[in-house]
Amino acid sequence: MFTNFIFYFLSVLALYGGVMVLLSKKPIHSVLYLTLTFFAIGGHYILLNAQFLAIVHIIVYAGAIMVLFLFTVMLLNLNKDDRSPKPLWLKAAAIIAGIMLGLILIGVFRGYDLHLTQHPMKSQIGLVKELGKILYRDYMLPFEVSSVLFLTAMIGAVLLGKKEQI
């Protein structure tokens, strides 16, 4: 029961943070609500017995990406929300599209009987040791390729940040 309560609490927190990202008038508030959502999702990962993912999620998202967003918001000094509002019919159409997408997804999940055989939960999956073994044994190639991806991203970011013309 305690687990159920935590699950619902974290879900409500994540959904509230997500909605407030859109509804807040200042971009800095949106960034802070996004951080709240990321922490709630990290809590969900712990509930799913994925401890390694939870820690990595908190470090990468709440630690690095949010800091990047905060730097950019403060660098660009965006606190004045002085845009002329979008036409109301456009906003209404987008919200209706989003709600219909949500209804479609809910309908898919309601009408589908999950007949997966309930295996006894292997409690070792989320641990760092097991994930590390599988990562280095079966998924070695994507691991190395992702290092090349990071290298490319770093080179791109530095090139984009240079002041003088190349």
Added chain:
Amino acid sequence: MLFCIGVTGVLIKRNALVILMSIELMINSINLLLAAFSAYSNDPAGQIFVFFIMVVAAAEVAIGLAIIVLIYKTTHSIDIDVLNKLKW
């Protein structure tokens, strides 16, 4: 659910930063779904995939923010209704 909120955010907002944040929200909702399925079917492949998705998302956020900063330096506005010069 979070995915729908992210999609609505991408469609409504004019501030390019908030659009990027809505994309991050969508990616996170997919991560959560994958991790849930991985826990349900005792398959560690889901968690490995989430790991790689996080890698790609982090790289994409870095590059996206660099592009936004550059756009701001040249045009001093990150309102996408002003920045629609790629259209005809």
